Ligand SMILES: Nc1ncnc2c1ncn2[C@@H]1O[C@H](COP(=O)(O)OP(=O)(O)OP(=O)(O)O)[C@@H](O)[C@H]1O
């Protein structure tokens with residue numbers, strides 16, 4: 001280490017002489033994020049807390065362990081769709097086909113488990129076929145977007161119509177298909193015993209703490225400054241509180257007693273997709289394409305490939321969500337994939353803080369947004385409001401969230417350059 | 418010339434439909450020199466650069482790298498040879514931070530496909546330090562929050578950190594203020610001092626005369642001359658840019674007397 005080089009560059013965040021940076025790290029990073037128009041999840045967490053407090057006063061049977069489990073299962077399918085939406089929005093694209101694509105998955109999973117149909121497979125195989133089919137369809141739609149250059153809005157709008165049409169044509173003849181396979185139905189109806197629940201909470205918290213420790217060791221070994229060690233401790237404590245808290249409440253519930261498998265599935269996908277988005281080159285490239293596609297291309301990134309894979313992810317997540325939604329009803333009927341599912345999924349991602357303009361957002365925002373939507377609709381329901389009110393309130397929340405995003409973006413434009 | 422040019426273009430021609438952007442252009446860069454490429458708007462400077470970067474393929478002509486003929490089909494091919502381009506309209510992702518931009522498209526990853534963030538952060542700090550880019554407070558801040566000069570410095574640093582041999586800068590100071598222009602010119606000088614070859618495109622002859630060793634003038638898609646900085650004047654270069662050199666465009670009477678006088 002030659003000292004003259006060190007003198008030449010005192011300003012860069014370097015390991016040595018960095019105590020001050022580590023101390024001020026938290027605030028500085030918060031300030032940098034604000035300057036860049038990155039508000040994070042703070043507003044939405046505050047909003048969610050307010051919603052919960054409000055309904056707890058408004059409806060007597062809202063703030064109960066039973067209803068807590070209800071909300072988890074109600075939101076699971078929606079959350080899966082919203083995970084896929086986050087990736088598509090990160091590219092600055094849109095996928096309008098996911099609602100009915102989830103219906104196609106439901107149809108496929110019901111059809112391929114149907115006893116006596118001649119193509120009855122074990123539940124797991126039926127699920128794999130349904131999800132794989134949706135991934136293929138998503139990839140096909142993505143190819144038209146990425147290779148031909150048709151706007152994703154149009155391609156997936158066509159997809160919306162086509163897959164709705166397919167569902168109508170099939171189910172007009174068949175009516176309702178009942179799902180009897182236990183594996184499939186379990187995705188929405190299985191509850192862990194209380195001991196299994198505690199073990200799951202311990203495993204999740206333990207692996208998170210280990211992963212954090214691993215990254216700290218990695219940084220120390222490379223001699224890179226650890227900014228805000230306090231934040232790391234706070235994060236681990238937060239995850240511990242969230243997981244153990246969830247299990248405690250779920251174990252306390254009566255009617256469906258125990259931690260719902262659907263909730264665990266959501267967490268598994270949350271972790272897996274967050275890893276994909278934040279820790280792999282692929283995820284980095286998704287952010288890059290969404291931020292500046294031309295820069296990404298010049299950096300040697302295969303932009304069409306990234307786009308196609310993202311639409312495959314979107315399709316696959318619609319498939320996973322469709323299976324869970326069908327399992328919850330134990331059947332598939334003419335309404336499958338319709339209603340407000342598509343718009344709720346997009347709203348969830350956006351309410352959670354993912355930008356419609358591309359390049360900004362997190363996988364977890366889908367979970368947070370879905371939590372808001374499911375809580376509001378569940379709360380209004382238990383308080384005795386009609387469907388119309390639910391739509392209006394959800395709409396207002398969506399508008400607020402996007403307004404916040406737009407204002408943040410304007411701040412970013414002003415601070416940049 | 419005893420020294421083999423690191424980059425040599427021979428008879429490059431390129432048309433976009435009816436627009437002839439480049440006509441029979443010769444161009445060369447020697448190892449370790451800062452070669453300026455100047456010319457009026459639309460002279461074909463950016464097009465020439467894009468032919469070298471593989472964004473456009475020339476209609477005819479050949480490209481030699483270190484004396485050997487090469488074909489370049491895209492940024493990856495150019496990077497393999499050690500050619501890096503910093504474009505006129507910056508190629509940074511505003512939503513990513515400095516480290517992420519520096520490694521964009523060439524991320525270090527382990528066997529589990531995990532990004533090696535600490536390693537990339539460390540090396541980014543080293544690169545910036547070696548180039549004396551000192552004003553960036555944190556390399557983990559999004560590029561959107563940097564000033565124009567800082568962004569340009571990041572773009573240049575990104576280009577030089579891959580053991581590149583030849584760095585092409587397309588109007589790196591066009592949008593910058595006085596102090597920030599200084600910052601980038603100092604950086605260009607240091608690249609030359611470190612033995613890299615640099616092609617500098619600029620409209621500002623003052624800047625060009627400060628850092629370049631030689632100057633190539635393009636006019637209406639043709640190369641009209643190569644000047645050594647030591648042996649020429651700004652006036653002569655301006656004349657070449659606007660009117661061409663009399664000997665080259667013989668037959669246009671107005672150009673001859675001026676130079677003769
Ligand atoms: N992709 C393209 N399609 C059609 N014409 C083009 C294209 N790119 C460049 N041209 C034309 O080629 C000519 C040279 O353009 P070029 O961008 O190389 O000029 P330049 O010397 O870089 O100018 P400036 O100083 O303004 O950057 C111009 O007449 C331009 O209109």
Ligand SMILES: [Mg+2]
Pocket residue numbers: 462463464505587
């Ligand atoms: Mg140009």
